[in-house]
Amino acid sequence: MLDTFYAFYTPGEKARRVVGGIGWEVAEQLKAEGMAFERPNTYGAGTGVTYDPEVLKVVWERLAEDARVDVLLHTWATGVALRDGRIVSIRAWNKGGESVFEAEAIIDASGDADVCAMAGVPYEDAKSTPNLQSLSTIFRVANVDVEKASALPKTELWALMHRAAESGDYTLPRLEGSWHRTPHAGVVTVHMTRIPNVDATDPEQLTRAEIDGRRQVREYHRFLRDKVPGFDRSVLVATSPAIGVRESRRVIGDYRLTRDDVLKARRFEDEIALCGAPIEDHASGPDTRWTYVPGGGVYGIPYRCLLPEGVEGMLVAGRCFSATHDAHASARSMATCMAMGQAAGTAAAMAVKSQKTPRSLDASALRNCLLENRALLDPID
Template sequence: MLIHIPSVPLLHRTDIAVVGSGSAGVTAAIAAAREGKRVTLVERYGFLGGTSTGVLDTFYGFYTPGRAARKVVGGVPDDMLRRLYAEKAAFERPNTFGAGTGITYDPETLKWVWEDLATEAGVQLLYHSFCTDVVMDGNKVAGIVTDGKRGLMRIDADVVIDCSGDADVAFRAGVPFERAGEGSAAQTLTTTFRLANVDGERAKQVPRKRLVEMMKEANRSGRYHLPREEGSIHATPVAGVMLAIMTRLDGYDPCDPVSLTAAEIEGRRQVREYVRFLVNEVPGYEQARLVALSTQIGVRETRRIYGEYRLTKEDVTAVRKFGDTIGQCGAPIEDHHGGNDTHWEFLPEGAAYDIPFRSLVPQQAEGLLVAGRCFSATHEAHASCRSMAQCMAMGQAAGVAAAIAAGRDALPRHVDIGQVQQRLVDTGAILYDWQSRDGTE
């Protein structure tokens, strides 16, 4: 018998409800809607994109690192990139740390690009709403409860896709998970910021190695306190504007609003210190002015669910292939641990491993898929596969699988993976030689 939460009014019924509109969620919603399904996308802010529009301005993971970059993500993300390029709002650039070609874009343009793609596909958007609970029918997630200015509202759905980043839906549905920091250190948080009025030509004359030396010298002088000594700052599509990824906050819990509040305050305090350092010490920044802070602090990992398969460090470093692949990743393990540096571990030149569909299928709950940085992976594997391009690949696969399940009144874990893979390939996703693989590893 379907159990509804008492006194919560029904907003509407939909085939698929997607919670969170970051790189995974917006891609999942578009992919599912393009399969002809009714899709509702729930987002806590008033715009789409999550981290891609609220924190950062560069997509990583589209290409493998190395001398001959190979593209490993396609489909819905390509449609988004084409529109950015058409607006002259994106360009490719090498990664500061050698992690492969990145695609830097204007986040403000991306907000309406994502929105246009979603509305054109027929996605029903619900902004300014949190998912605060789930509707359960036994062990099946049969809907979600949202909270906003109108109060609590219920959305019933055949399939729910959790793209919240923090596994909010899965957590409330009783799915087992690992909290970042349990058993291994959690990746740190970062408040990003933008500076305008930068003399780009002079700033380019300061190589990264020299910038790192200047940070170390600044700390040794006692005049500055810079928690991270090897952050990056780079050009954007807007002339004279640079984006900095420099702050580092360790020991905070992003799933606790009290702790997250303290982190937001500390992040902005650190920004002021880095701005002071850049303006006073680094050529090209003498007239720079702070013009923007990230909408919220950047969070790298919180809850990681336990799925039917858990991607591991060994899978990453061995470049493992899976019969149920739904995407590719060639990104290195990029662990922003506590301290003033970052741990990097690279794959072989030009290599990419598979992301198995089973890592999107949670244990102990039906009617639910998970995509994005809360998918099933160990800390080390997550540090490789959390790039926004891979989140898009996961979201696209989850959207297609959810559409197939909803169309047949089936459970997502029971969909024909071959059918999912064929639809992904047909719509532009990149799954290398998947048809030649026998079974799964």
């Protein structure tokens, strides 16, 4: 349902691109199909690449097939086996029953660090994070007069929200948020809902959040239709198939990226990805807080952030990587997650090929291999 890749570019007047490789190839393929365009972020957080998510699904499958990846959908990892401190297999369940997959290197890209948790890797989670990010259900609306709706400045949209909530006629927990156009005429995507204080790894809490998120969507759409010019004849056509979780478990790795690293634009010898995105904090309450890397700076994500503490043969990538709450709030956008994914995949392949563990790999060899595959380890103008 999400339809805009952020963090390919740094924010600011002079945007620089900081993610290349497979992530950028995906963006280029979407553009080549006429199904993506670049647009400024509503909050000034850098140029985004807005795409049609239905086309993205097919692009991803095509790329995976071309690379001869064996894909198995509808399958959940449910357990792990460890031998002498090394992960050796994953147990998984699907409609065919239970199976065990042995592998010399295993990457946890589950968002919630499920595999790491099962392997006993230490992590931070909802219980240890008092200012945990809220969840949101994204929705799509059709039959919008986009020209008319665009004429209303964001501050006036938010003023309308405040007045609607104060009138008591609408229940709007977040009094800001945004909508943006898509590649399709009259169709827009809306980011407005907010469901705070949810432990997304607790199934009962997640179920309640899912139901609450869809209820909020109806309410925000009612507000848009009643109060916002251009939305009066609009129809709600889709809600995200699952509620969006910004933050759940964050693994403790050999290094933890910190707020200081982000705001000081720190670079690392073993960095495998770059990011210049602001710290975007969707805390509970009506607003969202943005803290920018000074001077449009860029920080590095060390390879050590992908190495879960205490277990061999394992890597982590994406939003469950090793970072503190604040650093995670900057590095969790999709382009950065794709860059981490490419690095973790490359490291796993190199480790298997050379009969090493991911931890014992030479980071400079990994960085060279990433560069050969068009990843960016220095920003380009």
